Amino acid sequence: MPLDSRSFRKALGCFASGVTVITTLSPETKAPIGVTVSAFSSLSLDPPLVMFCLGNATSSMGAFKAFGHFAVNILSETQRDLSIRFASRAEDKWAGMAWDKWDSGAPILSNCLTNLECSLVQTIDGGDHQIFIGRVDRMKHQEGGSPLIYFRGSYLELSPPPTLTDLV
Numbered sequence: 001m002p003l004d005s006r007s008f009r010k011a012l013g014c015f016a017s018g019v020t021v022i023t024t025l026s027p028e029t030k031a032p033i034g035v036t037v038s039a040f041s042s043l044s045l046d047p048p049l050v051m052f053c054l055g056n057a058t059s060s061m062g063a064f065k066a067f068g069h070f071a072v073n074i075l076s077e078t079q080r081d082l083s084i085r086f087a088s089r090a091e092d093k094w095a096g097m098a099w100d101k102w103d104s105g106a107p108i109l110s111n112c113l114t115n116l117e118c119s120l121v122q123t124i125d126g127g128d129h130q131i132f133i134g135r136v137d138r139m140k141h142q143e144g145g146s147p148l149i150y151f152r153g154s155y156l157e158l159s160p161p162p163t164l165t166d167l168v
Contacts, residue, residue, distance in 0.1 A: 016151040021073045021086045022052055023099075023107040027066040032094050032107040035060060036087035038150050039129070040072060048136040050116060053129040061130065065123060069104035070134060074114040075148040080155055082109065083148060102138055114141040 017038040024033050039053035050072060054061055064070060075083055085093055100108040102117045109115070118134030125131075149156040 016149050016156060019075045019083045019148040019150050019155075020052070021075065021082055021109060022054075022064075022070055023073060023109070024060075024064050024067045024070045025105050025107070026063050030105070032099065033060045033063050034073075034086045034093060034107060034109075036083050040074075043133060049121065049133055050118060050136060051131055051133045053126060053131050055129050064132060065120070065130075067106070068120050069106045070118050070120065070132070071102075071104075071106040071108050072114075072116040072118065072134075073109040073112045074116075076111065076113045077146045077148050077158065079109075079111065079148055083150075083155075104137070112142075113145050113147055115139065 018040070020037050020040045021034050022037045022040070025031065026033055035054065035058060037052050037054070041051055043049040043051045052072065054064060058064075073082075094107075098110065100110065102108055104117055104119070106117060108117070116136050117138040118136050120132060121135050122133045123130050124133070146158050149158065
């Protein structure tokens with residue numbers, strides 16, 4: 001198969017990923033900013049580091065670099081609407097949304113599987129993307145629940161784990 005960008009993207013879509021909304025604040029106006037990101041990963045346990053990637057054409061790139069802090073909101077399977085909202089180019093993605101803030105002020109979304117508040121450590125050029133590395137300063141996670149999964153261009157529903165009676 002030839003290696004063109006469309007084929008490459010389709011091939012990488014075979015890797016199922018969790019879905020996050022990465023948030024920050026505008027350094028000038030302190031308005032909340034958020035984007036849906038599936039290119040997210042843990043990087044180090046000691047120190048606690050995570051990374052995510054943003055396309056160079058992302059309109060909020062400057063804010064993510066300048067504010068110096070961001071939050072990673074790992075979505076649950078019940079938060080598909082948030083994924084779609086923050087993936088859109090809508091003018092005001094935050095209209096009618098309640099959100100919390102911790103120490104840095106980066107928006108923390110409610111009812112996520114996990115929220116991580118991070119300090120930006122470094123950005124690295126990654127071709128047509130920028131790689132953001134952050135140190136996790138604070139976190140919260142819930143017990144139970146299932147993640148929102150993205151696979152081959154659509155959301156994937158997980159089957160519930162088998163119970164003991166299913167195995168007998």
